[in-house]
Amino acid sequence: MAERYDAIVIGGGHNGLTCAAYLAKAGRKVLVLEKRHVLGGAAVSEEIYPGFTYSVCSYVVSLLRPQIIRDLDLPRHGLEILPLEASFLPLPDGRSLTRWSDWERTRRELETFSPRDAEIYPEFGKLMIHMARFVKPILDMSPPDPGSVDPRDLKELLKLGRSFQDLGPELQALKYKMLTMSAADFLDEWFESDALKGVMSVSGIIGTFLGVRSPGTAYVLLHHYMGEIDGAFRSWGLSKGGTGGVSMAIARAAEAFGAEIRTEAGVSELLMKNGEARGVVLENGDEIESKLVVSGCDPRRTLFGFVGEKHLDEETVRSLRNYKMRGSSGKINLALDKAPDFSCRPGVGRHLYGDIAIAPSVAYLERAYDDAKYGKPSKEPYMNIVVPSLTDPTVAPPGKHVMSIFIQYAPYHITEGPENWPAKREEWADGVIDVLAGYIPGFKSTILHRQALTPWDLEQEFGLTEGNIFHGELSLEQLFFLRPSPQMARFRTPIRKLWMCASGSHPGGGVMGAPGMLAAREILKAKAI
Amino acid sequence: MPVPSPFHERTAKLCTSYLWKEWSGYHAVRSYDTVIDREYFAFRHAAGLIDVTPLFKFDVTGRDAGRFLARVMVRNIAKLRVGRVTYCCWTDDAGKVIDDGTVTCWAENHFRVTSNGPSLRWLETIARGFDVTIRDTTAEIAVLALQGPEARTILQKATDIDLAKLRFFRAANGRLDKCEVGITRTGYTGDLGYEIWTPNENALAVYDAILDAGRQHMIEPCGLDTLDVVRIEAGFMLHGIDYFNAKTCLIEDQKSTPYEIALDWAVQLDREPFIGQAAIRAEKARGVKRTLVGLEISWADLERLFDEEGLPPSVPTHAWRDPRPVFRDGTQVGQATSGVWSPILKKYLALATVNAPHDTEGTALQMELTVEFERKKVKAQVVPKPFFDPERKRA
Numbered sequence: 049m050a051e052r053y054d055a056i057v058i059g060g061g062h063n064g065l066t067c068a069a070y071l072a073k074a075g076r077k078v079l080v081l082e083k084r085h086v087l088g089g090a091a092v093s094e095e096i097y098p099g100f101t102y103s104v105c106s107y108v109v110s111l112l113r114p115q116i117i118r119d120l121d122l123p124r125h126g127l128e129i130l131p132l133e134a135s136f137l138p139l140p141d142g143r144s145l146t147r148w149s150d151w152e153r154t155r156r157e158l159e160t161f162s163p164r165d166a167e168i169y170p171e172f173g174k175l176m177i178h179m180a181r182f183v184k185p186i187l188d189m190s191p192p193d194p195g196s197v198d199p200r201d202l203k204e205l206l207k208l209g210r211s212f213q214d215l216g217p218e219l220q221a222l223k224y225k226m227l228t229m230s231a232a233d234f235l236d237e238w239f240e241s242d243a244l245k246g247v248m249s250v251s252g253i254i255g256t257f258l259g260v261r262s263p264g265t266a267y268v269l270l271h272h273y274m275g276e277i278d279g280a281f282r283s284w285g286l287s288k289g290g291t292g293g294v295s296m297a298i299a300r301a302a303e304a305f306g307a308e309i310r311t312e313a314g315v316s317e318l319l320m321k322n323g324e325a326r327g328v329v330l331e332n333g334d335e336i337e338s339k340l341v342v343s344g345c346d347p348r349r350t351l352f353g354f355v356g357e358k359h360l361d362e363e364t365v366r367s368l369r370n371y372k373m374r375g376s377s378g379k380i381n382l383a384l385d386k387a388p389d390f391s392c393r394p395g396v397g398r399h400l401y402g403d404i405a406i407a408p409s410v411a412y413l414e415r416a417y418d419d420a421k422y423g424k425p426s427k428e429p430y431m432n433i434v435v436p437s438l439t440d441p442t443v444a445p446p447g448k449h450v451m452s453i454f455i456q457y458a459p460y461h462i463t464e465g466p467e468n469w470p471a472k473r474e475e476w477a478d479g480v481i482d483v484l485a486g487y488i489p490g491f492k493s494t495i496l497h498r499q500a501l502t503p504w505d506l507e508q509e510f511g512l513t514e515g516n517i518f519h520g521e522l523s524l525e526q527l528f529f530l531r532p533s534p535q536m537a538r539f540r541t542p543i544r545k546l547w548m549c550a551s552g553s554h555p556g557g558g559v560m561g562a563p564g565m566l567a568a569r570e571i572l573k574a575k576a577i
Numbered sequence: 578m579p580v581p582s583p584f585h586e587r588t589a590k591l592c593t594s595y596l597w598k599e600w601s602g603y604h605a606v607r608s609y610d611t612v613i614d615r616e617y618f619a620f621r622h623a624a625g626l627i628d629v630t631p632l633f634k635f636d637v638t639g640r641d642a643g644r645f646l647a648r649v650m651v652r653n654i655a656k657l658r659v660g661r662v663t664y665c666c667w668t669d670d671a672g673k674v675i676d677d678g679t680v681t682c683w684a685e686n687h688f689r690v691t692s693n694g695p696s697l698r699w700l701e702t703i704a705r706g707f708d709v710t711i712r713d714t715t716a717e718i719a720v721l722a723l724q725g726p727e728a729r730t731i732l733q734k735a736t737d738i739d740l741a742k743l744r745f746f747r748a749a750n751g752r753l754d755k756c757e758v759g760i761t762r763t764g765y766t767g768d769l770g771y772e773i774w775t776p777n778e779n780a781l782a783v784y785d786a787i788l789d790a791g792r793q794h795m796i797e798p799c800g801l802d803t804l805d806v807v808r809i810e811a812g813f814m815l816h817g818i819d820y821f822n823a824k825t826c827l828i829e830d831q832k833s834t835p836y837e838i839a840l841d842w843a844v845q846l847d848r849e850p851f852i853g854q855a856a857i858r859a860e861k862a863r864g865v866k867r868t869l870v871g872l873e874i875s876w877a878d879l880e881r882l883f884d885e886e887g888l889p890p891s892v893p894t895h896a897w898r899d900p901r902p903v904f905r906d907g908t909q910v911g912q913a914t915s916g917v918w919s920p921i922l923k924k925y926l927a928l929a930t931v932n933a934p935h936d937t938e939g940t941a942l943q944m945e946l947t948v949e950f951e952r953k954k955v956k957a958q959v960v961p962k963p964f965f966d967p968e969r970k971r972a
């Protein structure tokens with residue numbers, strides 16, 4: 049029997065959907081199989097409590113590739129990104145720092161902490177944007193195979209090498225600093241205010257099992273500036289209706305190009321013929337054949353889960369075991385009776401219309417990491433909070449609010465063992481809320497409903513191995529042609545006709561869509577279907 | 578969100594046009610009326626009063642204050658005596674300009690530097706090893722500029738400082754309507770004029786006293802749109818428009834040297850080391866690559882280009898700041914960065930950065946001009962600055 053599909057995409061996360069949309073756009077017959085009842089994976093909106101829509105996992109859209117928005121015509125399929133206006137940092141000593149899109153206003157706030165920092169802040173920003181310009185092309189290109197003799201690959205690699213040489217001696221030095229230093233040490237070279245350094249350094253650690261003083265975290269700061277230069281200016285924002293809005297827009301685009309999408313269709317294993325992937329077996333036992341399979345799940349789930357260790361060579365098994373997926377974060381979503389009112393900056397002002405960080409100092413963050421290193425959730429964790437209902441009227445009833453709290457560190461590997469997380473879940477969430485309530489008087493009495501997600505839950509419910517939010521840490525040794533391993537860097541796997549298209553592949557996690565797009569491009573370029 | 582200046586209570590009532598802009602984080606009036614003619618002619622025929630509080634101000638005190646500022650600036654501030662003001666710029670180690678402003682010596686070992694951007698950190702970086710204290714006084718001191726031929730007469734009615742004795746670029750302390758003030762004979766209009774410095778708490782009293790004194794002398798409160806016209810007539814460049822702070826430039830080409838912004842007269846090279854000295858010296862030896870010059874746009878040619886489209890010539894009523902390419906014989910040799918029609922000179926003027934050797938006086942160039950959405954090149958000539966330079970400025 050001839051296959052009905054050119055390609056089956058396992059997983060309806062936003063990357064799987066993006067890959068499917070590009071393949072369908074190129075005229076291929078594509079089927080997407082999603083295990084859950086909703087699409088989106090970690091980029092999902094769900095009405096968990098009646099009337100309140102949570103962005104259950106991912107809560108801000110940052111690096112969604114503008115090219116994808118254009119290619120798939122996503123605005124026509126419902127994509128709406130609402131801008132974040134401010135970045136608010138409440139402090140336990142009663143002060144606060146808000147960084148606004150209005151630079152002069154930001155300068156005034158910074159001046160109350162340090163006039164010196166206020167003066168150099170734009171200089172730093174310019175330099176970062178300048179550096180980001182050299183890194184950004186990497187996001188939009190498939191990693192070259194360093195061992196390849198394909199002249200196309202070599203040409204790209206050369207181009208990249210050349211652009212790095214164009215940096216000039218001063219920026220070269222800066223590049224090496226960023227590649228080797230910790231975020232906190234790097235910021236120490238520029239700024240003196242601890243509050244500013246604390247809140248800035250966290251972009252170096254999100255989703256990693258590293259601390260702000262761990263070497264190599266400086267580089268990740270650059271990603272924060274990338275959005276500024278890719279024509280998606282002001283691209284940091286909230287997706288209307290929750291982050292699932294992004295996934296749904298991509299899904300509609302894929303369907304418009306002819307892709308077929310099924311939910312509640314979990315895949316249990318690959319259908320193999322002569323050592324090649326030729327389709328999938330569903331959890332209900334159904335078999336579906338295809339010329340090629342693309343996995344939108346993480347590398348370990350894909351190869352250990354759908355193929356099985358015993359069918360893999362030693363090298364593959366070892367590199368997948370070494371691939372760092374140790375989850376370090378959790379999430380709490382709340383339905384609130386009223387908007388939060390911070391004691392250090394009373395009132396429901398515009399400072400809340402953005403992201404709110406609990407990151408009062410570098411030392412606080414490093415202490416939070418100390419707990420995690422020894423297998424405990426941070427007693428006083430880093431939190432990144434948004435209250436999307438202030439800007440988006442569709443996610444909560446009038447006057448009521450939803451709050452999304454991203455929490456780090458909540459290590460997957462707790463001393464009791466990860467399977468004991470469920471027993472600890474509510475106690476952990478109580479602790480987090482206690483810390484937050486220290487900033488928001490009367491906070492607890494405004495909570496109507498609480499959803500707490502530990503790394504264990506992220507694994508069980510969303511299929512994120514070890515609860516890693518990015519399908520593997522975004523640390524230097526796991527990026528570019530090292531992601532997830534040199535052998536699997538180019539969306540290919542050791543199993544013929546099995547490809548990967550999600551966050552475990554270059555250029556990595558986040559609601560970016562880049563792995564999905566690049567994988568589709570590679571599949572088509574290789575004439576694999 | 579900009580904040581109000583200490584004069585806001587007064588200026589807000591007078592600003593019937595509701596035309597405001599942001600200036601270094603302050604609300605600043607663009608023009609009090611919807612047209613700027615009244616203000617412009619006040620500056621040139623009577624006197625205009627403008628709130629310039631948003632200028633950044635740094636008070637430098639201590640035994641080494643003069644020596645320290647000599648290290649920062651391209652000019653030897655160590656020699657600036659009490660009661661004198663000077664204007665200059667400062668650069669980074671590579672001799673690229675960071676900012677420009679005035680330096681006033683108010684008293685023994687007490688200087689005040691003004692700048693366009695925040696500069697505390699930069700000054701402090703260099704201050705290591707000097708016995709100096711640097712204080713950002715931007716938010717503590719209110720500043721008014723009273724500029725125009727009647728400025729002296731008006732101000733003398735309100736102050737006990739003998740203005741007849743206060744020569745060009747001098748400073749004096751005294752009283753104005755019971756308030757302690759400092760007065761400098763400086764300004765950004767290229768005319769007779771003064772700047773009045775006073776602690777914030779005196780702001781409204783000083784404002785009222787000056788406006789009162791000027792009542793019979795056609796004084797007008799003026800805004801930034803008018804200031805932009807007169808500063809071009811005076812040949813004054815603007816930081817962030819005609820040149821950029823080297824520290825936030827992305828590429829070398831965006832940076833300027835003191836010579837390139839035509840501040841050669843302010844550079845004092847042969848003295849104790851100062852920041853950028855070696856680079857500036859090397860540049861001087863090598864030859865300067867380009868210069869900020871004055872351009873006069875040919876009226877006859879402008880008229881011709883408009884006539885080709887069947888239109889009468891039209892000139893801008895406000896200063897423009899969108900850069901326009903400048904050509905010599907069809908090849909681009911630079912860019913004009915601000916320009917304006919001068920109502921009293923009856924000339925169309927521009928400030929332009931032009932590559933050597935096309936930057937010498939008298940060189941015939943062309944500037945891009947659009948007439949009816951069509952790109953044209955209008956003849957323009959390199960002419961000396963200031964375009965407008967009345968005797969009374971120094972007299």
Ligand SMILES: Cc1cc2nc3c(=O)[nH]c(=O)nc-3n(C[C@H](O)[C@H](O)[C@H](O)COP(=O)(O)OP(=O)(O)OC[C@H]3O[C@@H](n4cnc5c(N)ncnc54)[C@H](O)[C@@H]3O)c2cc1C
Pocket residue numbers: 058059060061062063064081082083084087088089090091104105106107108109110111313314315316344345346378379454506509510511512516517518519549550551552556557558559560
């Ligand atoms: C708590 C949290 C907060 C985050 N916050 C942000 C943020 O603010 N901004 C940001 O940019 N990024 C954020 N991220 C990261 C971002 O959400 C992810 O990197 C991204 O959504 C991953 O997309 P993906 O398509 O690669 O994979 P996934 O979204 O993980 O998609 C994989 C899909 O496969 C499905 N699946 C699993 N097993 C099977 C099976 N057996 N059969 C069929 N289907 C299966 C899953 O249900 C899922 O839909 C966050 C992540 C988490 C967890």
